[in-house]
Amino acid sequence: MFRILNKDPNSRARTGLLETPHGVIETPAYTIVGTYASIRHLPPELIPATKTQLIIANTYHLWGRAEEIAQAGGLAKVMDWNGPTMTDSGGFQVFSLGFSREHGIGKVIRLRSDHSSETMANNQNKPERNLVRITDEGAWFKKTPGQPEVFLGPELSIALQEKIGADIIMSFDECTSPLHDYEYTKIALKRTHRWAKVCLDSQTRSDQLLYGIVQGGEFQDLREASAKYINALPFPGFAIGGSFSKSADGDFNILNWTISHLDEARPRHFLGIGKIEDLLDGVLAGIDTFDCVIPTREARHGGIWTKRGRYDIHKAIYSQSKDPLEEDCSCDACVSIDQATVHTLFKAKDTLAGQYAIVHNIFFFNNLMAQIRQAIKEQRLRQFRNEFLANSKKSA
Numbered sequence: 176m177f178r179i180l181n182k183d184p185n186s187r188a189r190t191g192l193l194e195t196p197h198g199v200i201e202t203p204a205y206t207i208v209g210t211y212a213s214i215r216h217l218p219p220e221l222i223p224a225t226k227t228q229l230i231i232a233n234t235y236h237l238w239g240r241a242e243e244i245a246q247a248g249g250l251a252k253v254m255d256w257n258g259p260t261m262t263d264s265g266g267f268q269v270f271s272l273g274f275s276r277e278h279g280i281g282k283v284i285r286l287r288s289d290h291s292s293e294t295m296a297n298n299q300n301k302p303e304r305n306l307v308r309i310t311d312e313g314a315w316f317k318k319t320p321g322q323p324e325v326f327l328g329p330e331l332s333i334a335l336q337e338k339i340g341a342d343i344i345m346s347f348d349e350c351t352s353p354l355h356d357y358e359y360t361k362i363a364l365k366r367t368h369r370w371a372k373v374c375l376d377s378q379t380r381s382d383q384l385l386y387g388i389v390q391g392g393e394f395q396d397l398r399e400a401s402a403k404y405i406n407a408l409p410f411p412g413f414a415i416g417g418s419f420s421k422s423a424d425g426d427f428n429i430l431n432w433t434i435s436h437l438d439e440a441r442p443r444h445f446l447g448i449g450k451i452e453d454l455l456d457g458v459l460a461g462i463d464t465f466d467c468v469i470p471t472r473e474a475r476h477g478g479i480w481t482k483r484g485r486y487d488i489h490k491a492i493y494s495q496s497k498d499p500l501e502e503d504c505s506c507d508a509c510v511s512i513d514q515a516t517v518h519t520l521f522k523a524k525d526t527l528a529g530q531y532a533i534v535h536n537i538f539f540f541n542n543l544m545a546q547i548r549q550a551i552k553e554q555r556l557r558q559f560r561n562e563f564l565a566n567s568k569k570s571a
């Protein structure tokens with residue numbers, strides 16, 4: 176189901192074809208986020224022109240609709256998309272409900288893409304705020320304070336993901352915070368490994384690719400142990416999750432520690448990562464697929480991504496501009512509308528504003544992945560990376 180086409184002799188980058196029941200994905204690929212089984216502000220008929228290959232929905236958010244989605248023929252059908260889909264296990268939302276409150280980290284998304292000194296500075300360490308109680312079986316938690324506890328564990332996560340019916344599904348793991356120490360991370364990793372086996376044993380459908388998740392925080396020996404453990408299990412693919420940082424020279428330490436222990440023939444997904452620089456460095460380290468809210472979330476707020484960097488379409492300098500959102504872009508938005516019109520739509524809070532911005536941003540990221548695939552084929556990925564980043568930083 177996964178075939179490697181080209182390998183970069185100077186890095187771990189590769190291109191490949193990932194076969195799913197709903198179509199073939201050319202890798203490396205970006206996974207667009209459709210949390211509630213739809214991409215907000217983007218009607219399904221506009222998706223194909225954005226070059227989207229894969230859409231991820233969140234099991235936690237679809238929990239209450241899983242049965243209804245199963246009855247309706249599964250996620251791809253419900254989305255009116257009929258292309259390849261992915262779901263996460265729901266674990267990330269549950270555990271972040273715990274530690275993001277306990278550690279005073281407001282936005283869970285920061286844990287993956289922007290965990291930083293800011294996060295550390297905000298550390299309030301208030302265990303009483305943690306709404307999650309973890310046992311060896313799974314997690315008991317309160318969706319809202321004052322409400323009765325609910326439970327999510329590996330068996331239920333797989334049962335929900337089988338009902339939702341995405342092509343690629345994820346093992347249930349405990350996602351730790353960057354503020355968790357070595358001892359806690361080690362205990363959590365043990366649970367994640369136990370749950371990985373339970374997930375495999377709980378699977379009843381044979382048409383879904385269940386990815387095993389590598390955890391271990393920022394600790395080299397834990398990451399290595401996790402990669403070896405997950406690699407030894409019969410998962411058809413891998414995902415790398417959790418919190419980590421990059422070294423000063425742009426290296427993802429956790430990828431260097433883990434990927435050499437993962438079977439080369441199976442696809443590798445990087446959970447929640449999707450900034451331009453991280454995509455380029457992730458591919459160089461051997462990642463095949465990524466998912467991130469950046470293209471869609473930023474578009475809703477007027478953030479437009481281009482090869483020269485990101486800009487805010489709300490700014491007054493765009494109010495008279497007859498230029499497209501990005502020069503030389505062939506997306507449906509750029510060929511049909513100018514910056515001034517999108518600027519005015521945003522000012523008027525017209526939902527079409529978000530639609531134009533999302534069409535462009537998704538196309539931009541998917542197109543970047545196409546250029547990355549081409550650069551790997553031509554054995555010039557590192558050069559492409561450096562040139563692309565130099566250009567985008569020049570005028571960002």
Ligand SMILES: [Zn+2]
Pocket residue numbers: 500501504505506507508509510534535536538
């Ligand atoms: Zn465009």
